[in-house]
Structures are given as structure tokens and as C-alpha cells.
Amino acid sequence: MTPLIPVEDLVSPPERAGATLSPDGGRIAFLAPWKDRLNVWVAPVDDLDAARCVTADETRSIHQYTWVDDRWLVYAQDSGGDEHFHVYRVDLDDLSDTAAPAVDLTPFPGARVFGHAVPVGRPGRLVVAMNHERPERVDTSEIDVATGALTVIATGDGEVGGTMVAPGGDLYGIGQDDEGHWTVNHRRPDGTVRVVAAFDGADHPTGPFPTQLTPDGTGLWIGRHGHTDRLRLVHLDLTTGVETEVAGHPEFDLDSRGQVFPTIPSPLVLDRHGELVAVRYSHARQVVVPVAAWFAPVLERLEALSDGDLGAVSTDAAGRRWLVTFGHDRDWGATWLYDHATGEARRLFGSHPHLDPTTLAPTVPVTVRARDGRDLPSYLTRPPGADGPGPLVLVPHGGPWTRDAWGNDPVAQLFANRGYAVLQVNFRGSTGFGRDHMQAGIGEFAGAMQDDLLDAVEWAVAQGHADPERVGIFGGSYGGYATLTAVTRDPSVFAAAVDYVGISNLATFMLALPAAIRPGLVNNWYAYVGDPEDPVAYADMIERSPITHADRIVTPLMVFQGANDVRVPQAESDTIVASLRSRGVEVDYRVYADEGHMFAQTENLIDMFRATERFLAEHLGGRSLTP
Numbered sequence: 001m002t003p004l005i006p007v008e009d010l011v012s013p014p015e016r017a018g019a020t021l022s023p024d025g026g027r028i029a030f031l032a033p034w035k036d037r038l039n040v041w042v043a044p045v046d047d048l049d050a051a052r053c054v055t056a057d058e059t060r061s062i063h064q065y066t067w068v069d070d071r072w073l074v075y076a077q078d079s080g081g082d083e084h085f086h087v088y089r090v091d092l093d094d095l096s097d098t099a100a101p102a103v104d105l106t107p108f109p110g111a112r113v114f115g116h117a118v119p120v121g122r123p124g125r126l127v128v129a130m131n132h133e134r135p136e137r138v139d140t141s142e143i144d145v146a147t148g149a150l151t152v153i154a155t156g157d158g159e160v161g162g163t164m165v166a167p168g169g170d171l172y173g174i175g176q177d178d179e180g181h182w183t184v185n186h187r188r189p190d191g192t193v194r195v196v197a198a199f200d201g202a203d204h205p206t207g208p209f210p211t212q213l214t215p216d217g218t219g220l221w222i223g224r225h226g227h228t229d230r231l232r233l234v235h236l237d238l239t240t241g242v243e244t245e246v247a248g249h250p251e252f253d254l255d256s257r258g259q260v261f262p263t264i265p266s267p268l269v270l271d272r273h274g275e276l277v278a279v280r281y282s283h284a285r286q287v288v289v290p291v292a293a294w295f296a297p298v299l300e301r302l303e304a305l306s307d308g309d310l311g312a313v314s315t316d317a318a319g320r321r322w323l324v325t326f327g328h329d330r331d332w333g334a335t336w337l338y339d340h341a342t343g344e345a346r347r348l349f350g351s352h353p354h355l356d357p358t359t360l361a362p363t364v365p366v367t368v369r370a371r372d373g374r375d376l377p378s379y380l381t382r383p384p385g386a387d388g389p390g391p392l393v394l395v396p397h398g399g400p401w402t403r404d405a406w407g408n409d410p411v412a413q414l415f416a417n418r419g420y421a422v423l424q425v426n427f428r429g430s431t432g433f434g435r436d437h438m439q440a441g442i443g444e445f446a447g448a449m450q451d452d453l454l455d456a457v458e459w460a461v462a463q464g465h466a467d468p469e470r471v472g473i474f475g476g477s478y479g480g481y482a483t484l485t486a487v488t489r490d491p492s493v494f495a496a497a498v499d500y501v502g503i504s505n506l507a508t509f510m511l512a513l514p515a516a517i518r519p520g521l522v523n524n525w526y527a528y529v530g531d532p533e534d535p536v537a538y539a540d541m542i543e544r545s546p547i548t549h550a551d552r553i554v555t556p557l558m559v560f561q562g563a564n565d566v567r568v569p570q571a572e573s574d575t576i577v578a579s580l581r582s583r584g585v586e587v588d589y590r591v592y593a594d595e596g597h598m599f600a601q602t603e604n605l606i607d608m609f610r611a612t613e614r615f616l617a618e619h620l621g622g623r624s625l626t627p
Contacts, residue, residue, distance in 0.1 A: 025316025081596020
């Protein structure tokens with residue numbers, strides 16, 4: 001029997017992760033713990049042992065950073081999970097012996113940075129989308145990183161998708177018209193706006209993605225459905241509006257997960273100068289299609305380094321050295337350095353070297369057939385050596401406008417190690433499997449989207465993977481909504497349920513979102529669920545909200561809540577828990593004072609999953625290290 005892996009070995013921060021090359025190729029930056037929090041470290045490319053920590057955040061882990069040039073790094077950070085992100089600068093030429101004093105480039109109380117990027121062809125600049133002048137409006141500003149000088153270059157004016165700055169200073173934004181169509185807008189120097197192109201809003205619930213200016217500023221690489229079911233990449237000529245498909249795939253969608261989870265690499269693989277060299281597509285597994293002919297042999301060498309999926313890629317300005325990280329179900333965070341001039345490659349590190357890949361469980365793509373005949377691409381992770389039906393944990397993903405994918409998943413591995421089969425279902429409404437699959441979720445919250453999850457359980461039972469008397473469900477955010485809906489709508493199916501920051505009231509969830517982003521709800525929450533300002537729609541979403549039916553819950557339930565969650569108010573979780581307690585239904589409720597929506601603090605994640613493994617062991621009969 002596989003030894004039990006301690007919770008902290010799976011959910012604690014990686015020893016090293018997120019590695020990127022400096023523009024000159026002489027240094028490597030990566031994330032690693034400092035005072036129990038992930039911080040940014042920098043090392044000579046040939047001497048990782050000489051790495052030094054260049055940031056000093058001992059309160060909350062840093063999860064992303066960006067090279068501006070060989071001197072400056074920037075990163076975003078919020079406070080206690082409140083999502084009021086600021087952008088900080090690190091000067092690599094002026095560091096103390098331990099860590100650098102970071103400078104807040106966006107020092108506006110109450111403001112929130114919604115996105116930031118280093119524009120191609122504008123050295124030393126940073127473009128940020130922020131609501132520092134009016135809380136309800138997101139403006140675009142350009143910051144001189146060296147001096148901190150900030151210039152507002154475009155006020156919101158409906159450009160909910162952000163603004164991009166071309167090398168010559170022309171502005172291109174993603175906006176919405178009165179009918180909900182997405183538009184690509186060109187702002188001329190005289191202040192007038194020209195619409196370059198317009199796209200059906202329903203094709204892109206959270207906006208067109210990716211959107212990337214070409215280095216010369218004359219074109220835009222943008223994800224489009226258009227006349228096809230699949231999401232493909234096109235080049236949009238910003239003068240004529242003509243679209244040309246780029247490096248297409250006949251069956252797969254662009255891998256668009258990075259729109260929801262910024263730590264996941266963009267589907268566009270760019271060189272240091274912003275030129276497109278390859279495109280990522282994904283279905284059960286990833287396929288990378290080269291665009292630049294010279295990159296094809298580089299890609300061949302890179303993909304030969306691992307049997308995982310090619311993850312983050314960075315290169316130096318010369319295109320000689322390539323730093324790559326692979327996604328893999330068992331060999332987590334394998335990071336390699338490849339020199340195309342010499343053909344030499346060496347593995348630098350894995351993110352969790354203390355984990356033995358042979359003790360982890362393989363994740364296998366499977367297809368579940370829904371009751372109406374729809375195919376649901378899914379992933380099954382069974383305990384090593386599993387034979388015959390056993391306990392199952394269903395794990396619906398968040399979003400819901402994203403998808404599950406193959407790769408390293410600490411939650412799936414933890415549950416599989418404890419003896420559970422883990423089933424992750426890309427129910428209708430998920431992205432990445434065509435427009436029809438995505439739009440089949442319209443109006444189906446607590447409806448067919450939920451039926452898909454029940455059909456997946458029936459499939460697992462029929463296939464001999466699951467004991468129908470020992471099925472649990474664990475979900476976060478939308479997955480938490482699905483979990484709560486499951487135990488109010490179909491309580492007899494589940495022997496235990498774990499709700500992690502789940503949405504319990506659809507109407508108040510939408511009304512609680514920041515005013516600055518509400519215009520962006522038109523094609524997602526409003527289209528799929530309804531506008532809470534409409535009395536008829538409001539009544540319908542209340543009916544589809546688990547909080548309305550809390551009196552139906554009889555399944556043992558565990559609830560995790562962040563006190564600073566700006567999306568799911570604690571009061572709603574309080575209400576559900578109070579309802580269960582008043583009826584004597586078993587419920588374990590934990591609120592974390594320093595967390596928001598989705599947890600980040602290591603000690604809280606460890607506590608949460610220790611409690612979860614004990615709870616599931618009690619009700620499903622799996623193993624547990626936690627007494």
C-alpha cells in the first residue's frame with residue numbers, strides 16, 4: 001500500500017517555481033520560500049546556489065512577477081486576500097544583503113490594479129489598469145518604472161477588457177457596445193475612437209482572449225470563434241480589420257485557462273521581442289503548434305525533455321537560451337535550461353523534489369456521456385493499485401468559464417493518496433471544448449450543469465470505479481456552488497460534502513462584485529444566470545441559490561470561508577451553517593481571518609486539508625494522517 005503523504009508535502013509552497021530568464025540571459029529569477037512565504041529570488045544562470053532573495057514579503061506569498069528589463073522586476077500583491085492589488089518595483093542594482101525594499105508604483109489607498117503588462121517597444125514602461133481616480137471606472141495608465149511617474153493615457157469609457165499601448169503610443173482597447181458586442185477600439189491622438197472590429201459577445205463570456213499586439217503595433221493576435229465551434233487564433237489587421245487565421249488546429253481550442261488563472265501560461269508563446277513563435281491548443285492534453293519556422297527545431301528539442309505538457313517558456317533576447325517548465329501529473333514543476341547554440345540541456349529543479357513521482361497517482365483523461373448524449377471530457381485519478389469500486393470524491397472546478405486540465409494537482413493527489421478515486425468533470429459551460437459546449441451552460445446553473453455531475457457519478461459507478469454508498473464532493477468558488485447545490489438538490493447521492501468559498505446566493509454574489517467590473521458581467525453572469533436588477537431574473541436566481549434551500553441539507557457538510565472574501569460574503573456562509581446547526585445536521589465551519597476568495601496562506605491550506613482528510617475519512621472510509 002502506498003505510504004501516506006503528509007498534507008504539507010502536497011499543499012505547501014514549492015521549493016522553487018516560476019523560473020524565468022533575464023532579458024540578457026545571464027540570470028534566472030524564481031519563486032522560493034523566505035520566512036515561510038514565496039518571494040522572488042535571483043541567481044546567476046550557471047549558479048543557482050548563489051541565489052539571493054530580492055523581495056521581502058513575510059505576510060503573504062508572491063505568486064507572479066515580471067522582468068521589465070535587466071534591472072527592474074515588478075510584482076502584484078494584495079492585503080489579506082482583499083483583491084486590492086498594488087504593483088511593486090524591485091531594483092536589482094540596489095539591493096541590501098538580504099532582500100530589496102520594494103517600491104509601490106500604485107500607492108493609491110483603496111485602489112485596485114486589475115492588470116499590468118510590460119508593453120513591447122516601450123522600454124522601461126509598465127501599463128496598468130486601475131480604478132485610482134474613480135472606484136467604478138478602470139483607467140489605463142503608463143508608469144515610468146525607474147521614476148514611478150504615472151500618466152493616465154485612457155479613461156475607462158467602457159473598455160472593460162483593458163487598453164494596449166503600441167510602440168508609437170497609439171492605444172487599442174477591448175470594449176463593449178450597448179448590445180454587448182465586444183469591440184476592438186483604436187484611440188487616435190486627437191481623442192476620437194475608431195472601432196476596428198466587433199465580435200459576438202456570447203462567443204467570449206469573459207472577453208476575447210488572448211489579445212496581444214504585434215511588436216510593430218499594426219496587428220492584434222486575438223482568440224476568436226467566428227464561423228467555427230473551436231476557439232482559434234487570428235491576426236487582426238488594425239488598419240483594415242481583416243482577420244487571418246494563425247497556426248490553427250483542426251479540432252482543439254486555444255488553451256485559454258490563463259484568462260482566469262494568470263499563473264497559467266498564455267496560449268501565445270512569444271520570444272523576448274514579442275514575436276509569436278508558437279501557439280498552445282488543448283483538449284485532453286496540450287498540443288503546441290509552431291508559427292515561426294526557426295522555432296520548430298527548438299520546440300522539438302524542448303518537448304523531448306519531458307513527457308509532460310510544455311508550460312512556461314522564457315528566452316533571452318538572442319533566442320539562444322530557453323528556460324522551460326513542464327506540467328505533469330506526477331513529476332511536478334520540472335524546469336530545464338536548454339542552449340540551442342550548443343544543443344545542451346540540463347534539468348535545474350522540480351518544484352516539489354521531496355515527492356517521489358512513483359508514489360503519486362496517474363491522471364487519465366476519460367469521457368463521460370451525459371444523459372442527453374453530450375460528451376463531457378473529464379479526468380480520473382485513482383489510488384495507485386486500486387482494484388474495483390471504492391470511495392469517490394467528485395471535484396467540480398471553479399469559474400465556471402474555465403476548465404480542468406491534465407497536470408500537477410495537489411488536491412487530486414491528496415485525495416488519491418488517501419484512497420479515493422477523484423473525478424474532475426468539464427461539465428457544460430466549461431471553456432476549452434468548443435463554443436457549443438460552453439454555451440450549453442446558458443440558463444443551466446442548478447440545472448443541466450448539475451445533471452452533468454450526477455451523470456459523472458453514475459458513470460464512475462457503472463465503470464466499477466466508485467462505491468455508490470461512499471461518494472463525496474469537494475468544490476471551491478463555482479465548484480463550491482455546485483457542491484452546495486448538490487446537497488440541496490440531490491442529497492441522497494453524496495455521503496459527505498466540502499464547500500470551499502462556495503457561492504450560496506447568486507444574486508448577492510453579483511451585486512457584491514466591484515462596480516468597476518460589473519459592465520464585464522453582461523456576457524457571463526448576466527447572460528448565463530440573469531441580471532439581479534431584473535425582478536424576474538432575481539427571483540429565478542434566488543430559486544437557483546443553495547441558500548434558499550438550506551433546509552434540505554442532510555448531508556454532513558464542511559464549510560471553509562475567508563473573512564475578507566469580497567465575492568462570497570461571510571454572512572451567507574453563516575446563514576447556511578446556522579440553518580444546519582438548528583436542525584442538528586452535522587456541519588464543521590472554519591473562517592480564516594487573513595483570507596479572501598481562494599486561500600493563499602500556507603498554514604491555512606494545511607489546516608483546511610487536514611480537516612478535510614479527517615472529515616472525508618469519517619464519512620467515506622478513506623485513510624487519514626490527521627487524528
